[in-house]
Amino acid sequence: MTSMLEQLHRLAAVWGPSGREQSILRHLSDAIEPLADEVRVDRFGNLVAARRGSGAGKRVMVSAHMDTIGAIAMNISDKGLIHLEPVGGLKAWNAIGQRVVWSSGVVGILQHEPVEESKEIAFKKLWCDIGATSREEALENVRLGDMCTLVGDLQQMGDFISGPSLDNRAGCAVLLEVARHLQPGDHDVCFVFTCQGETGPRGGGTAAFGVDPDLAFVVDAAAAGDVPKAPRVEVSLGKGPAVKLRDGSYMGHIGMIDLVRRVAADHAIPLQTEIATGNNDAQVVSVSGQGIPTAVLDIPARYRGTAAEMVSLPDMHATADLLLKLLASSLDV
Amino acid sequence: MLLERLSNACGISGREDEVRDLLRQELAPYVDEMWTDAIGNLIMRKGSGPVKVMLDAHTDEVGFCVGSITDDGYLKLKKMGGLDDRVLPGRQVWVTQKRIPAVLGAKAWHLCSGEERGKVISFDQMYADLGCRSRKEVEELGIEPGEPVYFATTFEHFSDKVVKGKAFDDRAGCAVLAEILMRFSYPGLTMYGAFVSQEEVGLRGARIAAYNLNPDVAIALEGTGSANVAGVEPFDTITNMGEGPAISLMDNSGIPNLRVWEQLVRVAQENGIKYQNRRIVGGGTDAGGIALVRNGVPVCTVSTPCRYIHTNAALLHLDDLNGSVNLVHHFLQSVEKGDFRP
Numbered sequence: 001m002t003s004m005l006e007q008l009h010r011l012a013a014v015w016g017p018s019g020r021e022q023s024i025l026r027h028l029s030d031a032i033e034p035l036a037d038e039v040r041v042d043r044f045g046n047l048v049a050a051r052r053g054s055g056a057g058k059r060v061m062v063s064a065h066m067d068t069i070g071a072i073a074m075n076i077s078d079k080g081l082i083h084l085e086p087v088g089g090l091k092a093w094n095a096i097g098q099r100v101v102w103s104s105g106v107v108g109i110l111q112h113e114p115v116e117e118s119k120e121i122a123f124k125k126l127w128c129d130i131g132a133t134s135r136e137e138a139l140e141n142v143r144l145g146d147m148c149t150l151v152g153d154l155q156q157m158g159d160f161i162s163g164p165s166l167d168n169r170a171g172c173a174v175l176l177e178v179a180r181h182l183q184p185g186d187h188d189v190c191f192v193f194t195c196q197g198e199t200g201p202r203g204g205g206t207a208a209f210g211v212d213p214d215l216a217f218v219v220d221a222a223a224a225g226d227v228p229k230a231p232r233v234e235v236s237l238g239k240g241p242a243v244k245l246r247d248g249s250y251m252g253h254i255g256m257i258d259l260v261r262r263v264a265a266d267h268a269i270p271l272q273t274e275i276a277t278g279n280n281d282a283q284v285v286s287v288s289g290q291g292i293p294t295a296v297l298d299i300p301a302r303y304r305g306t307a308a309e310m311v312s313l314p315d316m317h318a319t320a321d322l323l324l325k326l327l328a329s330s331l332d333v
Numbered sequence: 334m335l336l337e338r339l340s341n342a343c344g345i346s347g348r349e350d351e352v353r354d355l356l357r358q359e360l361a362p363y364v365d366e367m368w369t370d371a372i373g374n375l376i377m378r379k380g381s382g383p384v385k386v387m388l389d390a391h392t393d394e395v396g397f398c399v400g401s402i403t404d405d406g407y408l409k410l411k412k413m414g415g416l417d418d419r420v421l422p423g424r425q426v427w428v429t430q431k432r433i434p435a436v437l438g439a440k441a442w443h444l445c446s447g448e449e450r451g452k453v454i455s456f457d458q459m460y461a462d463l464g465c466r467s468r469k470e471v472e473e474l475g476i477e478p479g480e481p482v483y484f485a486t487t488f489e490h491f492s493d494k495v496v497k498g499k500a501f502d503d504r505a506g507c508a509v510l511a512e513i514l515m516r517f518s519y520p521g522l523t524m525y526g527a528f529v530s531q532e533e534v535g536l537r538g539a540r541i542a543a544y545n546l547n548p549d550v551a552i553a554l555e556g557t558g559s560a561n562v563a564g565v566e567p568f569d570t571i572t573n574m575g576e577g578p579a580i581s582l583m584d585n586s587g588i589p590n591l592r593v594w595e596q597l598v599r600v601a602q603e604n605g606i607k608y609q610n611r612r613i614v615g616g617g618t619d620a621g622g623i624a625l626v627r628n629g630v631p632v633c634t635v636s637t638p639c640r641y642i643h644t645n646a647a648l649l650h651l652d653d654l655n656g657s658v659n660l661v662h663h664f665l666q667s668v669e670k671g672d673f674r675p
Contacts, residue, residue, distance in 0.1 A: 018588060075568060
């Protein structure tokens with residue numbers, strides 16, 4: 001059996017920016033297939049793995065987006081340098097000097113024009129150098145429209161772990177952990193790995209339309225507020241998952257939030273509450289079809305959008321524990 | 334030509350009836366069935382094969398509507414869609430579908446200080462002048478708030494290949510779609526031609542059409558920006574007019590479905606169809622809306638490059654328009670043959 005930490009190492013190493021989730025989808029599909037009664041890919045490219053219950057329970061969707069941030073080739077100069085636009089929330093200042101891998105497997109580095117002041121840094125002045133000396137040579141390895149992602153190893157630092165793609169491969173690892181330990185029960189549980197969570201978000205809505213659940217849990221990695229100048233969010237690493245009360249795109253379903261709080265308290269699982277900015281998959285999941293009561297369980301994360309994102313392993317375990325207890329409860333909202 | 338009639342027809346978002354009427358009349362002999370849905374999408378069906386394909390082009394154009402009438406007989410306008418203040422003052426416009434002429438006025442040059450002359454006049458300082466001298470005179474013309482206002486531009490040929498007109502975004506797409514419906518049949522497909530409403534104000538009609546039609550695959554046909562014009566570096570031209578249809582890479586509304594995108598590129602290469610990529614992520618197209626309908630629709634955008642898009646007068650190269658028809662036709666044949674089964 002693969003531990004969640006080993007699984008996280010594997011998942012974080014699989015290439016898959018928004019709209020190019022085919023490899024990570026195959027990996028996740030192989031991992032969850034032995035744990036599910038039915039696995040399918042929907043028309044948008046979301047992976048849906050269903051575990052049937054006794055029929056006496058509810059239909060629950062548990063989702064995590066599987067895509068990562070990256071960049072897309074929009075232009076190639078005569079010198080063979082690739083000019084890019086961000087895919088998802090990759091900021092130019094987090095990209096400078098970073099190593100990337102393209103869909104073809106070709107490695108490149110991101111570099112930027114010299115600037116006097118940091119506010120002059122912009123994606124327009126950034127390029128990717130893959131060692132090509134002409135436009136033609138570059139085009140042999142990278143087409144316009146191809147994407148690249150930040151790469152690097154995961155480093156463990158005590159309870160914390162750091163590296164690229166933890167948003168949201170940490171969430172994906174939690175879902176696999178839950179699927180592994182989920183006991184037969186009343187509820188039908190659909191584990192969904194969604195596309196394009198970093199752009200839009202988009203895939204969650206189409207997935208929810210197909211699954212048509214009675215209620216949904218979205219697992220994501222969300223900004224913690226425990227470092228200097230971080231977003232003003234009362235969430236720290238190591239204090240357990242955070243249930244989202246609201247963000248810029250979503251108002252928490254009060255019945256779902258109460259349920260999460262009650263189950264966490266009953267089982268002494270640490271839980272934080274979070275009021276955040278930005279958006280998340282629940283924006284499109286909660287308004288899908290006739291509307292779906294949706295709760296967001298966030299794994300607190302530092303330095304999101306960089307090659308050194310950071311999450312806490314105990315927080316990931318607590319998130320998985322909380323989901324298992326929730327799925328074993330009656331889920332009365 | 335049909336593009337001429339389409340360009341000269343008027344239809345801001347939500348008021349596309351004139352464009353729909355024209356398309357109904359032109360295309361009735363070529364399709365099996367047509368209907369208009371609740372939001373104002375004109376849908377045509379041709380064929381009843383096993384694979385359902387939706388071709389989308391939006392019928393609305395950027396323009397204005399009357400916001401209010403002033404006591405001294407001017408019109409304050411509201412923008413409908415994205416318009417650049419810099420290109421508006423002095424333009425001739427048509428007010429209401431009766432095409433009552435007016436000009437977008439601004440204070441005369443003589444009255445402006447040197448500083449004012451160098452500045453862009455902001456839209457809230459502009460007004461439409463009908464030559465009326467009181468609110469009563471305006472009202473007697475049958476003009477009231479909400480009525481549409483259009484650029485008063487008549488289509489013309491600059492050369493055999495280059496044409497000028499308003500509303501090429503997206504009458505160019507409408508022309509491509511109409512051409513395909515008129516010229517080709519695909520027994521393996523149920524082809525839906527969706528002439529959709531309200532793209533310019535938020536990709537609205539396309540979502541409704543896609544929801545109702547529930548296609549297996551879709552293509553959004555667009556007129557898109559082209560900036561191979563004076564003063565723009567070759568690297569920054571977005572697309573080049575005259576260099577073929579543009580296949581989108583990614584824009585603010587969405588990422589093309591990879592299978593559809595690769596299939597478009599493949600049929601272009603296999604059939605020697607000159608194409609280019611749209612090298613900017615700004616803007617959005619109906620594909621962004623269509624992609625997210627129900628449990629997702631595989632979709633990509635094919636655009637005809639237009640210089641000076643979203644202004645009173647755009648330029649378009651007819652080879653690009655024909656290239657779009659050719660590319661989409663070959664794509665549809667490949668879908669029919671089963672190369673692409675969604």
